[in-house]
Amino acid sequence: MSKAAVPPEISDWFAGRGWRIRQHQLDMLAAADAGQHAMLVADTGAGKTLAGFLPTLADFCPSRLGDKAPPEGLHTLYVSPLKALAHDVQRNLVTPVEEMGLPIRIETRSGDTPSDRKKRQRARPPHVLLTTPESLSLLLSFEDSFTLFAGLKRVVVDEIHAFATQKRGDLLALALSRLQAIAPDMQRAALSATVSDPEGYRGWIAPWGDVGSVELVQGEKGAEPQLEILLPDEERVPWGGHAATWAIPQLYQRIRDNRTTLVFTNTRFLAEYIFRNLWDANEDNLPIGIHHGSLSKEARRKVEGAMARGELRALVCTASLDLGVDWGDVDLVVQMGAPKGSSRLLQRIGRAGHRLDTPSRALLVPGNRFEFLEATAALQAVEEGQRDGEDFRPGGLDVLAQHVMACACAAPLHEDEVLAEVRSCWPYAHIDKAQFSRVLEFVATGGYALRAYDKFKRITRDKHGTWRLTHPEQSHRHRMNAGIIVDSEMLNVRFRNGRSLGKVEERFAASLRPGDTFQFSGVNLEVELLKDMELIVRASKKAASIPSYSGLRLPLTTHLADRVQGLLMDRAGWGRFPDDVREWLEVQDWRSHLPGPDRLLVESFPHAKRHYTVYYTFTGWNANQSLGMLITARMEALGLMPGGFVANDYSLAVWGLKPVTDPRPLLSPDILTEEFIDWVQESHLLRRAFREVAVIGGLVERQHPGKRKTGRQVTFSTDLIYDVLRKYEPDHVLIQAAWADARSKMTDVARLGDLLDTAAERLDHVTLDYVSPLAVPVMVMIGREAVPQGGADDELLLEAETLAGAAMRVGQPEEDVDLG
Template sequence: MASLPERFEKWFAAKGWRLRAHQAEMLDAAQEGADALLIAPTGAGKTLAGFLPSLVALAARPREGLHTLYVSPLKALGTDIARNLQIPVAEMGLSVSIETRSGDTPANRRARQKEMAPNILLTTPESLLLLLSQENSGVYFKGLACVVVDEIHALAGTKRGDQLALCLSRLRALSATRIVGLSATVAHPEAMRRFVGPEARLVQAKEGAAPEITLALPETEIPWSGHMGLKSAELVLRKIAQAKMSIVFVNTRAQAELLFAEIWRHNEENLPIAIHHGSLDIAQRRKVEAAMAEGKLRGVIATSSLDLGIDWGGVDQVLQIGAPKGVSRLLQRLGRANHRLDEPSRAVLVPANRFEVLECEAAMAGVAEAALDGDPPRPGGLDVLAQHVLGMACAGKFHPDDLYREVVSAAPYEDLSRPDFDAVLGFVEDGGYALAAYERYRKLFRDSEGFVYPANAKVVQQFRMNIGTIVEAPLIKIRLLGRRGGGFGAALGEVEEYFVNQLVPGDSFMFAGRVLKFIRLRENAAEVVEAPGKEPKVPAYAGARLPLTTNLAARVRAMLHDPGCWGAFPEQVRDWLALQRRRSRLPGPNGLLVETFPRAGRWFMVVYAFEGRNAHQTLGLLLTKRMERAGFAPIGFVASDYVLAIWSAYRPEKIEQLFHEDLLGDDLEEWMETSSLLRRAFRQVAVIAGLIPRQLPGVEKNRRQVTVNSDLIYDVLRRHQPDHILLRATRADAAHGLIDLSRIAALLARAKGRITHMALSRVSPLAVPVLLEIGREHVQGEAEELLLAEAQALIAEAGEDENVHGNFIHGPKGQNMLFDHT
């Protein structure tokens, strides 16, 4: 096993450290030129293990030019790692240059890096593709010895991961580089190892101290419904006060804004608490990160913007508000507390409703068993491949045979057929059969020997302006003016365009932890002033909800069905489940429970599927179409992560036929073709593939322009070339992400021949939370009071003859404890 050079041995000794076994294995792999995937818990020196071979090599043979490339999903993570790397370099007196490169890097520094590369460059997948598309990329990367991919689990299986895998295959073609993957949470190690390389070594560190996870519940009533966790703001504030520094994780940006405001409303001691999420201006985020690093904050309310491996040192507690939605995600988040392998991380889970209590208990059991979850990586996207093909042409001519061999060496594309590759290349070349007549879609040409070139310099410029696989809704900057509405003002961040379009001058909304009044929209900025208003709106963001993992959903079903597991639940939840068992049945690990009952002149059908909100929404659309044909006159449906409820004019019958597996046949095809879902997916695919550029020199298209253009092209392709490569990519994306087709298929297979239909005379206790969601989205004032009265009646009906009326409705001081929602 490898040993450290004397200079490094002394440095380790001065720190009181010793070389860990997995760090020595990574040195061995480097000396043998082998790729490696390191899976190590937080605090195990994972990042140092990834960089140690590079530092040792550069110490032994100092050199100019790029030696090691570091790629991470977050710009902030690269900045943090660069800062931490400078410490051993300075303390050992190594002649090693280290720099970062991202979209935030000043143009003059990027230009200098192109001419004189540092020894170690830390970057993102998008910036890497931009570098590889340069004409001098072959020279720039010729001496590259190592690529370190950090938090590899967050990239593999995503479009950014597809992009990175293709870039890695190009780097291997340019230099004798080896690939290193790093992660603390890998659910599918063999698939991840192949992502690193077909012969990559799997290095696993020993487990650290088991985390300490506790559940924090309201002192009074646990809400029946809702997901914001605002009722627990005072509880969360007390937890923050008891620790040195806490990260309070939430699942959406809107939730971050609301919870931050609610916590500050109770923060009479003025504890320094900040907010951090991806829509805030980068200067605002950097200010918060700097304050964290300096130990000036007691708490930060954050989304996944702080999920990944940044070491904040002083953080000794993590709070998760709302259910974590996955065991791996919970482990990743609790790893932000206490970066020491031999000491436990402390985490507090704060469920927002009764179903979330069950999910939190299931997640804690999953952590105890180290049962990591998440979907295995899927095949690479054809739209991402189209972007890569054009990028490689921008770097210099290529022959299709050579590029095909390079592409299929990337794990996500290892099964890509040559006809599919040629179809993608043909699309990039001229748009395909249906679009070839239009000059604007001709981006490549071939010479007499079959080599491929970009059509002109404009194509190259346009490609470099539109690199990336993250297609966000168009964003509007938020600019804070002086109190009188004058001056240029400070940038606070960005919100989605559709939200700003809903505002009229004088409207108030919540952003960056402030209540702002909208003054006007000027060019690409919403100008605002600080002015508290009544009932401020909260920006919502497309796709913000985190999906419930399949494994965690299965755990919840199993715990529900087994009263032996109920001992961990609070008394209110145990009573709720016991009442459900008396009134109806409990969902089980296998099969499917469906309840029907009349209420308020309608018939309700409640499906306990536990397959996540996306799958339930799709299932609701398909079932209502089938119920309509059967004459049940469906009126509407509502879906949560756990339950689907449909209400209709007539009593649903022949329940087994409604859930027949042919639901995913003609019904699905008809719905997908007539809904706007495929059009929405096509817009994303078209932008990534370069068919519709978002940015042109001097121009940025707005959302309406992109939508109109993509809809016109979508109709043309469907009519004239239905097998077009982008239509195939669109359907694959829709099936995987937007409608969760595989989970619906698994549900129908599980239910076949095992549906338990409970025909009830009234609502069941377990159905109450999802029925409380009906009509709750946009209610204020008197409408909210009417909704509260209806909710009280609903709970009373579910507990009829069980003496549950009073305690199940109100908390102290008249607080409404029915649901936790704004």
Template structure:
């Protein structure tokens, strides 16, 4: 325990004591502590590992409080507790688990869930006559708060329980939820909040999130943290084969992984991308002589198929599941006794949460196996092991609330019973992500929500919200209210296409027919040409054609290799924190003995042929190879930051007439190649590395590139949808042909040319900087390495650079000019004509 308040004063009602007793249980200290805080009216953050009875702890104050009511008081009680979860499946799961103690203690409480799947009539009834305990999602809560009688519905709300809070707060959903919490705090001022979370780096950020902020220093919520039970047993898999320099397949380790599965009851095999999931699944089945039930689970598979796998897992029918982050969150999927993490863990906190999935019995050790796929990853696995050992965390920083989410919330509040701007601004500033929101940004966002916020006041007649003479802003038309409700939420999915088995007719058009295997993002399908083969849903498939929004595929003949390897949904960049540990290991030769022999040899070799940077230094190497001249840098800052750096360095080299031709990067380093001799230019002083890597590249160079890049267009599209500028595409709608939409790329171009400082461009810029470019990290890095560059001019490739250069061909070259591709196609027309 972090602290031990006096809990001897906490007395559980007799019903509860005897229920615990019949179960052979004792209430745990943190459960009683939480009850103690709740009785004192204090909000609390409970940080505990899986299996510590977190959920029961969260609900205990509610159950105890409700049990003191007489039957008639209970009838009139109304909504007492809201439970918010990031996943609707989790809400349903928790409702089921809660039924057990409530039924066994004979407590006559009503417990209901409300998700997107809840029938409309039931939702309507819930808004009129709510249950005592309602389990729901952030989006449904927003809808309830936009209801006209929200103030009556929530007036007597006593408790809000926020589950998996660590996962919620790192996204725009967390921003939306914080705004809804701010509203709840106002509707029910004596409300307390209970946050349930896995271990995080800075619990204080979550403690602040749980309470209403004010100008005066505000006390954060109380913190109760439960340390992990038994220490996890984590090992790094030692393969009998030598680790390759590059690649992410971990092919060499498959026999050992299969052996580990054989030796355990139930294994979760975590991988980082869907492509890896498909690959590992196939490779395991190739070796599956014992015909073990091994299943596959990732976000693109058909929902029905996923549910089947989940059910089989809960009922103990499976021996292993190969899965991606879709299984990261805390649903209890059964009796897992081994977690295998294939590839680099990328972050210590993520790794610890994954490991926590094995062994839900709190006091027994979890068992986990890390499987590096290449030599860099071996370094990263070792670094992660050290971090887990030290119980160090690397969860992301607290967010600054997004303005597109604010715009959506403003519309919702206008749908409820309207607002005065001064009041709403004050209320919004009580939400911790928005506590530093400026009045100017608030006013501009309000203006945007009303009429688009353009300096050319063209749309006063078409306002979505209007201020009446009493100073209150209300929704202007029923259609505006309808549009708000249809477009709620902050999750903007890439347009997904269904993958369906089928075949071609003689006429050359695909015939519909077979079953749906799952979904792929449209950009993936866009790149496919007839006959391309790729792995999906555990099979090698051949692309036949597109019909409407379906990708028609056939099973490829046996032995055909997949041609397109790029289906890479969900790549995580290396966390800053692990990067630091990896850099420290490189610099400290004594730690190498912990690594597989070939990794130690590789580093030794690098030391002889070039040099290994000390912690805090950035190594840069130049070398010729073929008819090209290379520059290799090793910042260890993760793929996103490296991609941004690669684009900017290439631009600078272009301006210096060094004729850069391309670059490649991975999580660890970056290689640029050019037609001019870079090493010579550095030697004779025409190219200065200090200038090349000066922080000022994040100024004009960045802006100039960014304005035209598809990255900004993508960020803009998300912001346009979330803020309500354009409507979401709903299934089936695209066929009606009656859409009132314009491509957001066109809108972006027009807005950028005519009002470059519009609030929505500001929101898109903030998103791109944070999520897609990792600008903060890049900026920190450039600052850090200033004056700490070490440079080696080499005759040929260095051992470290080989591992980066081998990425060529695995990754699409960034920003290849559309004109080149068109010129190629034109050329092929010419050959057609001649031939």
């Protein structure tokens, strides 16, 4: 790579602050000067964002311009996964621009931007626009997009790992292809601190699959982070629970000892729960805030501003602040509960210090013993520089349909030109002409089964083969409803007589079939019907078979799961664990087996007049929940009289009235071609997936002028269409897209497939007289599902100690132990 010529305005600004320009920043400038796209992988605090913007700043420096006037119009797009990150970047970018005296106007654009400013931005765009994938897609749907982006020189995609493997990444990839068609000389720059596969992401950002056109820039290595796992004062790691409320007194003391502390949780519920517990302990009345995606825009902006001004001592937050937010005064990051992945942990701890030469300080607070192992595994992975991440997957057809409609709103479409443009991005490189024609036909008519209805006719082909909007109003309807994020709903649980019992997560309700039983509000209930966002139930005398807790859960990565199993097998390393954790593993090793990598341990034992089988899968909660549904269905077919199951990230416990003498028939791979398909179709999983793809694909509209459809109205509409398509057009584009989502997002079928392959070749089945030590963390969850996650720690600990008395009593059968 040629050496970058740094304008004196930039070098003087760095020198005036006592800084040096990092080599990776110089390399990004050199790549741009050479006409190359670039992918920068650098540690948090390495100045990635400034590196991405250096070529833009250089283009506006008088020393480079000479006698030429500064560039006019939109010069650089910055695309961020979070609104908060875009606003943070604006704050931090304005300072160097002003201090260098550069004539650059910088603005943000998102769903929160007032409509009058959005309109003005199109007529008189800033030089630098900071936006999100959704807002960029909407900009491309306007007729003036061709003039707006004609002079675009650069797109900077920040935190690329947060986009590329998801549907928002599909939308962004399509938008980048359209921008490249409008502005052929446009340069792309991607930034990230935590990619596990730089070459893969390099291919994702490259236009036309031309990986060689993307310069891979490696950042300078920063100071090693300082990580610590917090343990209870009495050195006893809890058996069960996830909220880690045992740590509140110690956590509060850490907040008192530091200037500013960021406390990360994995769910919005836990953020609220930890925040409330911290306030109960806040005897000094310290300013402690909370931030998550369900809060209003005003509340989020208020907290972000307070943090930027250094007014808060602590902030409890979720993934809403995972990415790139630069608050230099944060000197400690706390992870409550297990991190679920080394890359996610690294991203979060990078919020502390946020300087390359300053070590980030982080505290990991495990909620139970498995989470202690997971925290240890994540800490080791970070120390060794190993990253994890999601696998790349083909782009969604529903997202492609939305993009096609956006393009049609901007101008008439020529099929071959748009197909070539679409295939120039990695997620859709596989799309052939026949598939693309099916997507076009869907946008034009809704599909074969719906073509008789005018409401689904959005585009039409003229005699010259050009696709046009059927009516100008279609563009307004598209812009009101476009987007990728479809909110999950809470469903009302009620009896037929109308009496309401409360609400459950839609993800959980969708997995149920008529006849399934679960416990809710202390009552055993049987499912009669799921209809119009309501779960109709009746009281049941049968024991609850399915746990009723759910909620958004971050997936345990395969890489971290393998590491946890490696810790279990590393007997020589147990000596560095707390005494109670070491003893837990030693007794497990003596009484049963340990679940090592590439082997599946299954334990069977009696307890409380039931027969239990525990599968140590390490596939994450979502896959374990799906496996529980499939195994109980197969047990029913085999006459094993299943009673129910409960799952966590590491294991699945299934119970019944008859013992499982051989688990292999329950785990044969054909379960994914027989029971899986039956379950997905008989439950509401496919309906729920269809609703999401129907909204994203534009078949069902959420927003009308002056009003927004309720979740119930959207569900009613999509259910009607779903029934029609299942009957008359089962190969419809959106049915195909719904199946893809059901297999990946909802059931994690790929990890299930790997697990079943392991079970077929390397399965260890151990029959015990009573519960094993390793089974206690999942066993204590049984019967507690009606309690909100995180709110049952005390009860769980009491139950854990009772079960542990049986599990840890070496050589004494369960009937001799008082189980209360």
